[in-house]
Amino acid sequence: MFSRRFEIxxxxxxxxxxxxxxxxxxxxxxxxxxxxxxxxxNALQGISFEVKDxxxxxxxxxxxxxxxxxxxxxxxxxxxxxxxxxxxGFDVIRDYxxxxxxxxxxxxxxxxxxxxxxxxxxxFFATIFKxxxxxxxxxxxxxxxxxxxxxxxxxxxxxxxMKQKLALSCALIHRPSVLFLDEPTxxxxxxxxxxxxxxxxxxxxxxxxxxVSTPYMDEAGKCDRVALLQLGKILAIDTPKGVIASFKxxxxxxxxxxxxxxxxxxxxxxxxxxxxxxxxxxxxxxxxDFKEEDLKDYLLRSNREVELKTAEPDIxxxxxxLMKN
Amino acid sequence: xxxxxxxxxxxxELTKRFGHFTAVDHISFDVHKGEIFxxxxxxxxxxxxxxxxxxxLSLPTSGHASVAGFDxxxxxxxxxxxxxxxxxxxxLYEDLTVRENIRFYAGIYGKTDKFIKEKTDFILDxxxxxxxxxxxxxxxxxxxxxxxxxxxAIFHEPQIVFLDEPTxxxxxxxxxxxxxxxxxAAESGITVFVTTHxxxxxxxxxxxxxxxxxxxxxxxxxxxxxxxxxxxxMDEVFLHLARKATRTE
Numbered sequence: 001m002f003s004r005r006f007e008i009x010x011x012x013x014x015x016x017x018x019x020x021x022x023x024x025x026x027x028x029x030x031x032x033x034x035x036x037x038x039x040x041x042n043a044l045q046g047i048s049f050e051v052k053d054x055x056x057x058x059x060x061x062x063x064x065x066x067x068x069x070x071x072x073x074x075x076x077x078x079x080x081x082x083x084x085x086x087x088x089g090f091d092v093i094r095d096y097x098x099x100x101x102x103x104x105x106x107x108x109x110x111x112x113x114x115x116x117x118x119x120x121x122x123x124f125f126a127t128i129f130k131x132x133x134x135x136x137x138x139x140x141x142x143x144x145x146x147x148x149x150x151x152x153x154x155x156x157x158x159x160x161x162m163k164q165k166l167a168l169s170c171a172l173i174h175r176p177s178v179l180f181l182d183e184p185t186x187x188x189x190x191x192x193x194x195x196x197x198x199x200x201x202x203x204x205x206x207x208x209x210x211x212v213s214t215p216y217m218d219e220a221g222k223c224d225r226v227a228l229l230q231l232g233k234i235l236a237i238d239t240p241k242g243v244i245a246s247f248k249x250x251x252x253x254x255x256x257x258x259x260x261x262x263x264x265x266x267x268x269x270x271x272x273x274x275x276x277x278x279x280x281x282x283x284x285x286x287x288x289d290f291k292e293e294d295l296k297d298y299l300l301r302s303n304r305e306v307e308l309k310t311a312e313p314d315i316x317x318x319x320x321x322l323m324k325n
Numbered sequence: 326x327x328x329x330x331x332x333x334x335x336x337x338e339l340t341k342r343f344g345h346f347t348a349v350d351h352i353s354f355d356v357h358k359g360e361i362f363x364x365x366x367x368x369x370x371x372x373x374x375x376x377x378x379x380x381x382l383s384l385p386t387s388g389h390a391s392v393a394g395f396d397x398x399x400x401x402x403x404x405x406x407x408x409x410x411x412x413x414x415x416x417l418y419e420d421l422t423v424r425e426n427i428r429f430y431a432g433i434y435g436k437t438d439k440f441i442k443e444k445t446d447f448i449l450d451x452x453x454x455x456x457x458x459x460x461x462x463x464x465x466x467x468x469x470x471x472x473x474x475x476x477x478a479i480f481h482e483p484q485i486v487f488l489d490e491p492t493x494x495x496x497x498x499x500x501x502x503x504x505x506x507x508x509x510a511a512e513s514g515i516t517v518f519v520t521t522h523x524x525x526x527x528x529x530x531x532x533x534x535x536x537x538x539x540x541x542x543x544x545x546x547x548x549x550x551x552x553x554x555x556x557x558x559m560d561e562v563f564l565h566l567a568r569k570a571t572r573t574e
Contacts, residue, residue: 039464062496063467161368187413187493189367189522190560191567215494216523230496259529260508276501279525279558280547316497323498 023089024209025051025074025178030083032069032232043069045232046083051211051225056204058223059213060315065229067213068108071182074211075105088177088209101129104176106167108183108213114156118147118166121155122173129174136175139206143199144169161192172203179203181212185219197222217316228319235322240315247318249273249288252295253281253311256303269298276320283317331358333485333516334379339388341374348374350539351388358484361507361517363527363547366536367567372520373489375536379518380487381405393484406434409478409515412489416474419463423454426462427477434481448476468499475506479515486510488519492526504529524560533559535566542566 032044043066051057059067072078074087076096085092087099112121122144126133137144147165150158155166164184171179181200185193197219200210212223220226221240228235228243236243256262263282266275271290275282284295292308299306334356341349349371356362366372377383379392381401390397393407417426424445431441449455452472462470471491479486488507492500504526511517511531519530527533527547534544543550543566547559556562 062499063494065496159369183494187368187490187522189567190524190563191367191570193522194564215496217497260512276498277504277525277529280528320497323496 022086023177024053024055025057025085025087025211027070027074027085028083030070030073030085031081032066032073032078033081042232044073044080047229047232047234048083049227049234049237051209054204054207054209055224056200056210056212056222058220058226059211059229060215060217060220060226060319061213061229062215064231066232067229068182070229071105071107071180071211071213075103075180076100077105101174102177104171104174104179106171106179106181106184108186110163110167112155112163112167112170115154117152117154118158119151121166122169125170126173131174133173136173139175139203140169140172142202143172160187164188164196168199176208178209178211181210183213183215185214185216193219217314217319220315226315228315228322230319230323235325236318243315243318244313247313247321249321250286250290251311251313251317252284252286252292253278253309254284254299255281255307256299256305258303262299262303262306265299265302269295271295274320274324278311278314278316281311283311285317285321332356333358333394334362334390334392334518336375336379336390337388339375339378339390340386341371341378341383342386347539349378349385352536352539352541354534354541354544356485356516356518358516359511359514360531361511361519361529363530363533364518364520364536365527365533365563366520367570369572370536370567370570371539372536376487376489376518376520379404380408380410407484409481409483409486410489411471411474411478411486411491413471413491413493414489417462417470417477420461422459422461423449423465423473424458426473427480430477431480436481444480448473448480452476468495468503471495472499472503472506475503475510479510483515485516485518488517490520490522492521492523500526524558524563527559527563535563537566537570538572542569 028048030044030047034041034043047070061067069078073080074085074092076092076099088102090098092099116124122133143165147162150162158166185196204210223240225239226243227237254262254266263275266272266282266284271287272284273287274285296306296308332355337353338351339349340351352375364372378385378397379390381397381404385397392404395403421429427445427448428441449458457465475491492503495503507517530547532544532546533550534541550562554562554565556565
């Protein structure tokens with residue numbers, strides 16, 4: 001029985017799988033439209049990108065950017081209205097069954113069986129993928145061992161952090177070649193977020209390709225490459241450093257005792273193209289040929305003390321600039 | 326910022342136990358009128374439990390607290406009338422229109438028809454939402470919904486507004502517009518009590534408290550906290566303190 005199934009799988013691989021260079025994830029002009037003519041929502045408006053085998057690829061974008069629609073198409077749970085895509089060398093429409101065996105998917109919304117215990121959920125997912133917990137325990141050990149003391153607790157009774165760990169364990173139990181994580185860190189505190197990203201790095205070392213979406217701009221730096229997504233369109237695709245390097249305008253970080261007042265002053269200065277709060281400073285995006293002394297003189301007219309310094313752009317600066325473009 | 330020394334929230338040794346579990350463990354702090362008070366902590370540190378007590382939704386096990394001058398044990402109905410509340414998870418009724426939501430909340434707080442009409446027009450104008458007034462809330466983008474929810478939370482001109490992770494998932498431009506609204510509310514004298522997981526937003530607060538395992542580990546202005554912990558950013562301060570946590574939610 002086992003050998004026969006293996007044989008069939010192998011034949012399918014030979015017949016349909018693309019070459020090694022073609023693995024990873026490819027999206028080619030994906031379009032998804034919801035609703036009827038009058039109130040159409042263009043969730044994806046022609047999305048194209050490639051994720052290389054073994055990469056951590058981040059889809060960075062706020063709520064409504066289209067992250068979930070994209071993930072659902074790539075995991076074969078939703079059909080695109082136009083465009084093509086492949087995962088691990090298989091076509092998302094024609095070879096959906098193959099893809100389902102090869103990907104792990106952790107949806108943004110907790111989707112395990114609330115009435116099953118922690119252990120039962122894991123056992124269930126191992127069984128439907130025709131494997132056992134023992135066989136792949138090494139892959140999930142680091143994550144699962146943290147919730148193993150609660151293995152007899154029903155999933156619905158777990159805290160948010162523990163649910164997340166269980167969901168990730170279940171998504172990994174069949175040793176997928178590509179892992180899709182839809183907003184795994186939304187609503188998670190800064191410490192747990194950091195731990196989660198450390199864990200992803202170790203999964204990458206095991207050879208798993210990871211697609212992860214997040215609304216937190218500061219997480220972009222943890223990815224090998226990122227796509228910035230907004231309202232169904234890709235604003236930029238590059239390494240985090242590359243995205244930042246494409247921001248050519250000078251940025252001045254400014255601080256004063258009355259920050260609200262300072263922001264309004266900045267916005268009214270002739271050489272300021274945009275100004276917005278940025279942590280303890282405001283960022284002012286300047287015209288190329290501005291003079292810092294002019295800005296300082298102008299600001300000191302109505303602010304008692306002003307601190308100005310040149311700042312390096314951050315992914316968030318890039319996102320804001322691209323959004324307003 | 327119009328911070329003065331009138332205390333609008335006072336907590337003394339405030340404690341909440343669930344069985345043997347001490348969710349909130351003797352916390353003490355004051356919040357002044359017009360302040361933007363950042364209430365930070367890891368998931369499970371006890372923030373929500375503390376906030377529920379301050380909003381008059383849950384009785385403390387021991388300790389004292391007063392909110393807007395009212396006692397959390399005896400005058401919780403008075404507290405509810407004096408505060409506004411919004412959270413990321415729940416704030417507006419998605420199946421009601423924008424106008425209906427405003428009307429509904431204003432009605433709950435017993436406002437007159439005249440007040441409601443004037444203020445509704447004012448809000449719609451301010452948010453550039455006149456054309457969306459009769460749309461269902463669920464049809465609006467998240468950022469718009471959150472800005473509307475904030476406007477609704479302060480519609481009845483409360484003394485204090487509690488915001489529980491108001492900006493989660495919101496795009497960076499709208500997130501800043503949202504904080505502009507917070508600044509304006511604080512300038513007008515409304516005290517803002519806010520939780521967030523965005524550490525840059527912690528920098529926007531007048532003062533910040535950081536909860537670890539049910540206790541307040543640190544409370545100061547962002548610049549003083551960075552000095553105390555020799556950190557470059559609030560992110561570092563937070564990681565330094567929250568890593569000490571021994572309990573996991």
